[in-house]
Amino acid sequence: MTTSAVPAASSGSPTNGGRWRVAVGLGSCGAAAGAQGLYDLLRKRIDPARVALEQTGCAGLCHREPMLELHSPTGERWTYVHLDAPGVERILDEHVGQGKVVDHHLLEGQDRAEGVRAYLGKQQKIVLENCGRVNPESLDDYVAAGGYAALAKVIDTMRPAEVVELIGASGLRGRGGAGFPTGQKWKFGAEALSPIKYLVCNGDEGDPGAFMDRGVMESDPHRVVEGMVIGAYAIGATQGFVYVRAEYPLAVKRMELAMAQARAAGHLGVDIRGSGFSFDLQVREGAGAFVCGEETALMMSIEGERGMPRMRPPYPTQAGLWGRPTVINNVETFACVPWIVRHGAEAFAALGTAKSKGTKVFSLAGKIKRGGLVEVPMGITLREILEDVGGGSSTGRPIKAVQTGGPSGGCIPAAQFDTRIDYEELARLGAIMGSGGMIVLDDSACMVDFARYFLGFTSKESCGKCAPCRIGTQRMLEILTRITEGKGTEQDLVTLRELADSIGAMSLCGLGQTAPNPVLTTMRHYFHEYEAHVRDKKCPAHSCRALLSYSIDESLCKGCSLCAQACPSQAIAGGPKKPHVLDYTRCIHCGSCLDACRFDAVKTA
């Protein structure tokens, strides 16, 4: 599915009763970019008899937000991007009013066409097929796009065991990060003997920089509902929960609305489709704890207990929520299910690699030109994602590494960018697929500081239950901080590695077990940076302030004295309007002068 400069025939979108249709992208990304204001403006300006206004979710082109889709009465479609108020006015006046395309804002307009083609060209929308195309608050839109057809097929024509087999044959693996075969997990759930079983959707998405699940929940919530009802049918669950982090209020709202709509229409609740099968859903909100993305802590949270992990065994499929068999899957996993049912296991298995089937949604962020939600078939190389889809570095500086899997993941250095995206391949590199967060770093990134940043995160998010994680992450953070401050020793490097190994081996849950990964992967691929910090007291990326040497470029200095005033150790001297000089023997490397200077005259080395 690609767009082109030629207006495309709409595929399955409802007729508008002879009206134009404007769909504004109102996912959180769009809203953050200012789309809400534009939506309100449109609402005031349009003539409802001529133009139907609605909202839609995130189309994945986050780097182009705010966006809207314009549909003519005859079903042609244009995508407008980088919107502002004047742009919106022009679209109404020129395009709707006079039939003249506004090239300035057209997605493929200006010089964007090639980039758009590249961005979308290697993508394969399965999970995201409806995102940005349907109104996430409209059940009709979802149905018109083929929604709930999979559910009908399952309930009307398939036995639960057949559904389990289908998912197994598709090769779908858990998209939350662990990659456990979904068919296998559903099989365990189905085989468990209990009158009460639970199905849980993990929408906690705690990794900083990851927003795939948010995208799906905000933009295509019915898809998640449908996937869950199918899953519940397969395993014999009676009640389900969608656990959404509290920091996603829009996702919470849209999921709850979708549930209410689905229930009213008979796709959810008592006696679904007259089959005798009953299953209902509830949203449960998190409360600001990264650890509650871990399945056993998540279950504790749903039970109203403190979010602290439990030992496994017993596994959730044996004894989960309130001691009952529970199957927990990620949002994206459930979102694959309706497509697999409609198109078949083989179609899904035809995509990807031998052991990693289907597609994966990644949230591209960081120093990348075209950031956003992208869905690519497994097996694509990292280089293709970064350069073809993402358009390469946004800063002009070379891409140094990519971080995948959030604080649990690792960095993949540029030398390894030809690696195929595949669970096993990434594991061989010492990295993990994770939930899909992909943060791009250019060569201004210090890898030691990178590790320190993530340890800062995990040490605060540790639930505190087990000693290795609760205390170990603190000790690792302290060492990393010291190193970035130029106070690290050789022994510190030895201790750091020992701690990382033991914390990984001894921690109770995935948070602690993977918290050392940023350290381990950066030590593996960038040990020279650690050595430089410790031995030479230098930061090769010129990032760690305490290890920079500061000087003032006379030719650029205006003599405004702001730097001298900011300096806490009186290391800068100079008269008014005269170039200032920095005495490096008094310099404490705090970087205050760098912050203060407005003329870029403070140089570092």
Added chain:
Amino acid sequence: MNPVSLHPVSPNPASRKPVSLTIDGRAVTVPAGTSVLLAAQSAGIDVPHLCHDPRVEPIGACRLCSVKVEGARGLVAACGQQVAPGMVVTSEDPELAERRRHVLELLLSEHHASCANCDRSGDCRLQDYAYRYQADPHRFGVYVPKHTAPNYTALDQGILYDADKCIRCGLCVKYCETVQMAEALTFTWRADRLVVSTPGDVPLRETDCEFCGGCIRVCPTGAMLDRGAAHHGRAADLKKVRTTCAYCGVGCQVDLYVDPHKNRIVRASAEPGATVNDGNLCVKGHFGFEFVGSPARLRQPLIRRDGELQPASWDEALALIAERLGGIRQRHGADALAFVSSARCTNEENYLLQKIARAVVGTNNVDNCATSCHAPSVAGLAESFGSGAMTNSTVEIRDCKVLFLIGANPTEAHPIFGLEMKRALRAGAKLIVCDPRRTWMAKHADLHLQHRPGTDNLLLNAMMRCILDEGLADLAFVEARCEGFAEFRQNLEGFSIERAAAECGVDAELLRAAARLYAKGQPSAIYYTLGITEHACGTDNVKNVANLAMLCGQIGKWASGVNPLRGQNNVQGACDMGAMPHKLPGYQNWSDAAVRTRFEQAWQSPLPQSAGLRIPMMIRGAGQGTLKALYVMGQDLVATEPNQSDVVEELQALEFLVVQEIFLTETAKLAHVVLPGAAFAEKDGTFACSERRLQLVRKAVEPPGEAKADWEILLLVAAALGKPMAYRNPAQVYDELASLAPVFGGISHRRIEAHHGLQWPCPDSHHPGTRFLHEGRFTRGKGRFHAIAHTPPREEPTPEFPLILSTGRTLYNYNCGSMTRKTAVIDAKDPGNFVEIHRDTAKHYGIEPDEKVAVRTARGRVTGRAVVGERVRPDTIWMPFHFAEESANLVTNDVFDPVTATAEYKCCAAVLEKLPQGG
């Protein structure tokens, strides 16, 4: 090699088939469901662990028990992993040692390792493992204490929490939540700020904490301490003496830690796995030893001279006793003297006292406080079953599937039985509670029948009527094992469940539901206490309870029977030892010729042949002048008999009153001679607890001043009265008893020690003791049904006294309070008298919560703090009797059960009076 599939630790292992596995190269076989940690322990392998306790579900916080399991991905926590056939485990190797060392060093980096001045030094597992794995406490620098601000224990007198020593194992929180179920503790904050606290960080006293001390006992380091014991000795400095608790009838094994140089008990604890209480204690067991060292202890004999009690020597006191008792006996006959034995003294002491009464003085006038509480159980169950004791053991409670409680409040009166019941509830047992008050058990019950005090027989008859109507009776059992059924059934003809329910004040359908649930339990067991015995129809109530059990066949099997929960630490023993007017030791009849001959030969003395007096009759007799002398050992009659003002007058009419006591109680204050006795921690002997188990009492400290062990005093008294008895030690006393009472025939101090206690019947020295009674046949042969009619309470409400007053106990104080009120922790939590009033009743009288109110009956008036809520019925008020200065027994009714003379403490008519406030 196929990877071994790892199974969960199942909460209720369906099969206990043996499973064989290999640990460190050694073959180990354990029942299915056992964790790898416990399997290793059983083979003598100590896998390190800090957060494991056998009484709580595995936590998995410390990670030290991580072991290698062949085929598993990553290390496995041994505490949470169930054994599997063929599993191969490595619990110790250099890699594991290094991992453990790292974890310990991390723990120590957040631990104030002040071992040099720490109370737990030498008794601390963190220290032990740090040594074992040579962990460096300063690898990451020296830890500076940072939790110096006051925490939730800052204002507490009992418990001291030091977060700088806390390893966040979670045991205290888990124990409080799942074993004690008080839910007073929680973790707060997270990550490195994680710390133990209370909800909202409120002071401990303001939570539901019951001061069981569990958090202290379960803590593996010095983070949780007894505040009163801090700095008074480490384990190595103190002497540990295991003895039996001196409070209630559960019979917990308590470990007293004594400073031998100061002759002082410093703290108490208990060991998990030890019989009866499995390391659990209540507030009294853990903290209630302070009274032993109280300065108020009697230290020397006292003789009344010129109207005042004055110190005297033993010789003087004994000479006076010999002279006065001898003289009265000569002038008025043996039956003008009476003896009150102590249900809190040892078996040996009870045996000796009743021997003195019968063999030295020549009277059957000997009784103990069972008369005030469970005598109806003894008498009633003797009639129904032939044996009056708890039919099942404590360890069976957890297997009971339907618990039927009537007139029992175990979470307060028998806390460790309460814990066992909570354990049963956690395993899915159903709970029926018949109680006029909304106790903890009532609140957690599946069915709570809040019946009017004094309507127990109506309630029971109604249930049995329903069981018969609905064909739920076990008629095969009735036919084969019981007699008297026809008359019993006849009695219930035409009995109206609806009318009975209405009079009880409960819903008829609820009543039926309870009957059905009990009848169908697999199995069900009845637990009852003084709520049904302390009535004028107490014996009838007990017989009716027995009827219910027999009707449904819920007796004579594991976890099924009729269980009177005995009150005092040795009331079972006092009865066993024959400290009763109508029975000789071992419940033998003095009217039986063969029995009498045996005793007369052994005691070298003729036995008295006339019926003896029970305590209430002794007091009456004193008032009437027929009883001239009374010897009271270890009982405060004034505080615990009903209608106190009359009691005082009657006792004052005595010619001679001797009181052998540890404190100058209200009764002692009236005495002519006071003899200073020894507390439980100051003598050797045995107690018999509620489950018929004989356990040792061991001397831990010396009695104060010139006080003596009570058995020693009794020997001196016997000698002074002209009949010396030669026993070298209490063990010898018991041996004599065992030779005379077949039911205890196989019990001796040596055997008790070897078997960790023995439950009677135990007829010979090879017998292992008896778990539960009436298996196959009842003690009397066939169980006997009785036709029981409803007897209303003697004193019903009137317009002048429109409320029903009931009395009872709290968790914190014990009976007359002579021991518990000297404990700071207990005093802080339960300082003074209070009255429970329903909010509607309070409104009617214009009474505000916490204000002082008066309760008046025909006997007198007391005051107390108003506790307004919904714990009692609107027509009832309730008071404890722990507070001597506002004694509930000033107002209770001195009417008695005709069989046992047990007073009707549980209902009389009363009125509330609002007092002018502010003064």
